[in-house]
Amino acid sequence: MSGVGIGQRPQNGRQRAMKFLWTGIWLAYLSAPVTDLLHGGHSAGVRLLGWIGLAAFVAWYFALIFRTGRGETNRMVLGSLAVLAAQSTILALTLGREWLVLFVYVSVASGAALPLRLARLTIPACSALLTAVSLSVPGGEAYLASLLLPALLGGFSMAGVRELIHTTRELREARATVAQLAANEERLRLARDLHDLLGHSLSLITLKSELAGRMLPDRPEEAARQVADIEQVSRQALVDVREAVTGYRRPRLATELAGARAALTAAGITADLPAAVPDLADVPDDTESALAWALREAVTNVVRHSGAHRCSVDLVRRQTLDGPALELTVDDDGRGAAGTQAGGPGGYGGSPGTGLTGLTERLEKVGGTLEAGPAGHGFRLVARAPAAPVTPDVGSGA
Numbered sequence: 001m002s003g004v005g006i007g008q009r010p011q012n013g014r015q016r017a018m019k020f021l022w023t024g025i026w027l028a029y030l031s032a033p034v035t036d037l038l039h040g041g042h043s044a045g046v047r048l049l050g051w052i053g054l055a056a057f058v059a060w061y062f063a064l065i066f067r068t069g070r071g072e073t074n075r076m077v078l079g080s081l082a083v084l085a086a087q088s089t090i091l092a093l094t095l096g097r098e099w100l101v102l103f104v105y106v107s108v109a110s111g112a113a114l115p116l117r118l119a120r121l122t123i124p125a126c127s128a129l130l131t132a133v134s135l136s137v138p139g140g141e142a143y144l145a146s147l148l149l150p151a152l153l154g155g156f157s158m159a160g161v162r163e164l165i166h167t168t169r170e171l172r173e174a175r176a177t178v179a180q181l182a183a184n185e186e187r188l189r190l191a192r193d194l195h196d197l198l199g200h201s202l203s204l205i206t207l208k209s210e211l212a213g214r215m216l217p218d219r220p221e222e223a224a225r226q227v228a229d230i231e232q233v234s235r236q237a238l239v240d241v242r243e244a245v246t247g248y249r250r251p252r253l254a255t256e257l258a259g260a261r262a263a264l265t266a267a268g269i270t271a272d273l274p275a276a277v278p279d280l281a282d283v284p285d286d287t288e289s290a291l292a293w294a295l296r297e298a299v300t301n302v303v304r305h306s307g308a309h310r311c312s313v314d315l316v317r318r319q320t321l322d323g324p325a326l327e328l329t330v331d332d333d334g335r336g337a338a339g340t341q342a343g344g345p346g347g348y349g350g351s352p353g354t355g356l357t358g359l360t361e362r363l364e365k366v367g368g369t370l371e372a373g374p375a376g377h378g379f380r381l382v383a384r385a386p387a388a389p390v391t392p393d394v395g396s397g398a
Helices: 013-039 044-067 074-095 097-113 116-136 140-215 220-246 253-266 285-306 354-365
Strands: 270-272 310-320 323-332 369-375 378-386
Touching (some): 013 074, 013 097, 044 074, 074 097, 097 116, 097 140, 116 140, 140 285, 140 354, 253 270, 253 310, 285 310, 285 323, 285 354, 285 378, 354 369, 354 378
Parallel strands (some): 270 310
Antiparallel strands (some): 310 323, 323 378, 369 378
């Protein structure tokens, strides 16, 4: 922006020139004091003092307008306004009613330089001082009617414009903050998706690579099948990553159940999984996606960290006080209860890691919950999410 707002100091030469031009236009209303000095019949000494007084008033007025926004306290601004008011009073009382117009500039400067809470006091005070001086100057009553209203309206108009500019600046800053938060949320989503995708796929690739290595050279055909599986998993992982980056990936429970069975079998873990998923026709896509991520993360943790021999998965629809819900339970007989294994990305052993934290965030967004911890002789993860769209309670007040 090349311009500068009211209540802001100019930042460069162009802004200073624009503000000087805009402020200088209004000095045309000083024609009455200038005419009085030229044709008012004053002596040479009085005219000289009058020119000095007028120049001092204009200089102080410009200094106040141009320095506004440089960190001056309200006390300093009030002091500058008091100097302008004193100059106006002295010049009007000594030189005549033509100088009463200076009070309009004091009122306008109050609105431009002070916050509204102070300007709404100083502007009426300036107008009251204008009234008092007008009544004390010969013929001042005739000028009072034409100056009092401009002093009030000009001051409050400047105060309103200053507040409008301040509010606009705050709105722009708030918009920039919202955009930054949205970008951070998108980065978090992408990081969470990539963690969930690559953690599962790379674990499966590692397991199958170890199997293929053990089968060579005695069982080359079986090793070749494992290598073929590795190629397939790698290709699918690449597709999943591309979909996650574009934001269109929505994992499905049926697909993740099939992938979980393959991963557990490849790891030599007995898999007890449901043959089919419940009817999900009325289940929101976000709910199914969150539970599918939970299943993938849980199975990945079992394969990578648990040392389990058996893993069971259960997916049921339950009726709760809050309405129908889907409940996913993943149990294993690994080292979760003993707490002997190191906490991994999924949060086994130590404090919850990136995986469980990400799952908790996903489920909270759809109104669900996550419970994970030692259970019996292993580890249990229970993820719940509403099976019907969550509607906000519009009847409750804030």
